[in-house]
Amino acid sequence: xxxxxxxxxxxxxxxxxxxxxxxxxxxxxxxxxxxxxxxxxxxxxxxxxxxxxxxxxxxxxxxxxxxxxxxxxxxxxxxxxxxxxxxxxxxxxxxxxxxxxxxxxxxxxxx
Amino acid sequence: xxxxxxxxxxxxxxxxxxxxxxxxxxxxxxxxxxxxxxxxxxxxxxxxxxxxxxxxxxxxxxxxxxxxxxxxxxxxxxxxxxxxxxxxxxxxxxxxxxxxxxxxxxxxxxxx
Numbered sequence: 336x337x338x339x340x341x342x343x344x345x346x347x348x349x350x351x352x353x354x355x356x357x358x359x360x361x362x363x364x365x366x367x368x369x370x371x372x373x374x375x376x377x378x379x380x381x382x383x384x385x386x387x388x389x390x391x392x393x394x395x396x397x398x399x400x401x402x403x404x405x406x407x408x409x410x411x412x413x414x415x416x417x418x419x420x421x422x423x424x425x426x427x428x429x430x431x432x433x434x435x436x437x438x439x440x441x442x443x444x445x446x
Numbered sequence: 447x448x449x450x451x452x453x454x455x456x457x458x459x460x461x462x463x464x465x466x467x468x469x470x471x472x473x474x475x476x477x478x479x480x481x482x483x484x485x486x487x488x489x490x491x492x493x494x495x496x497x498x499x500x501x502x503x504x505x506x507x508x509x510x511x512x513x514x515x516x517x518x519x520x521x522x523x524x525x526x527x528x529x530x531x532x533x534x535x536x537x538x539x540x541x542x543x544x545x546x547x548x549x550x551x552x553x554x555x556x557x558x
Contacts, residue, residue, distance in 0.1 A: 344486070367545050378450075378536050378549030379489070424488060432477055432540050433504070434547060438488040 338362055341425050341437025349445050354412040356440045358425035361406065365427035369434070370399065370410050373422045382423070383410070415444045448472055450550035452537050458556045459527045467522040467553050469537030477540045478520040479504075479547065480512060482533040489536065495520055527557045 340359045348354045360368075369384035385392045385399040385408065392399045398411040412419055425437040453468045469478065476497050481489040491504030493512040501512045509531060511523045520539075524531060534554050538547040 341488075369545070376551075378538075378551050380549065381546045384545065428545065432545055432547060433479075433491060433494065434489075436488040436490075438486055 338435045339425060339427050339437045341440060343440060344438070345441045345443070347443045347445060348415045350415065350417060352415050352444075354410075354415045354419065354442055354444070356410045356423055356425065356442070357407065358409065358437050359405075359407045360427045360435075362427070362429070363406070364429045365435075367428045368399070368401065368408050369426050369428075370397075371424045371426060371436075373424065373439075375421075379424060412442075415442075417444045417446045420444050450537055450539055450548050452535075452550040452553050454553060455551070456554045458558065459524075460558050461528060463527050463557075464523070464525050465527065465555075466524075467535055467537075467555075469520045469522070469539075469550060470518055471520075471537075471539040471548070472518065473539060473541070473548065474517070475539035475541050475548075476517070477542070478514065479538040479540075480510070480520065480522045481536045481538065482506065482531075483536060483552075484533050492522065492535075527555075529557045531555065532557045 370382045371379035372382040373379040396413045401408045422439045426434045428434040450471045479494045480492040490506045495501045495514040498517040513521045537550040540547045
């Protein structure tokens with residue numbers, strides 16, 4: 336049973352455009368929703384995270400939108416740059432920090 | 447402050463061979479995790495530890511064993527490697543006061 340569903344699998348966006356990656360979760364006990372960014376040959380690194388008591392969180396060009404009733408959340412990358420090309424994982428967790436990851440989205444920003 | 451380090455970076459094994467992957471962290475974190483990453487599958491939790499001397503099974507524990515004899519080290523063992531264990535293995539750690547997990551650079555393992 337896949338607890339965190341992520342889409343799309345891959346995404347190509349023009350430089351300066353908006354990249355949008357969507358995730359849906361099933362377990363209402365999840366209380367922490369991070370996004371991780373992974374460059375080729377590197378380990379994932381936390382990009383931005385949100386808790387269900389807020390509907391949006393913004394850090395620079397990166398924004399998480401959270402819809403608790405729909406059990407969905409999304410990552411928006413504004414003014415996408417070639418340096419943003421990476422694989423992005425949404426995730427959800429509860430208790431003891433055990434994180435359930437989505438399957439990832441490979442983002443490519445065209446120069 | 448090196449963060450999370452993993453040894454080795456690459457390894458090729460033959461079916462049936464054994465090996466141990468070492469994860470070390472210098473952040474004094476209580477919690478440590480082992481994941482495997484396969485194409486199109488995301489990151490799946492193999493085993494984890496909430497403190498020195500304690501370990502627990504994750505989502506895909508079969509074929510693996512772990513030990514946490516020292517707080518800073520978390521070892522992942524493969525007793526009899528199988529081609530299905532070809533993967534990239536990541537270790538992560540976290541403190542008790544924040545949710546962020548810090549990942550190592552990974553070990554790419556190929557089992558022939």
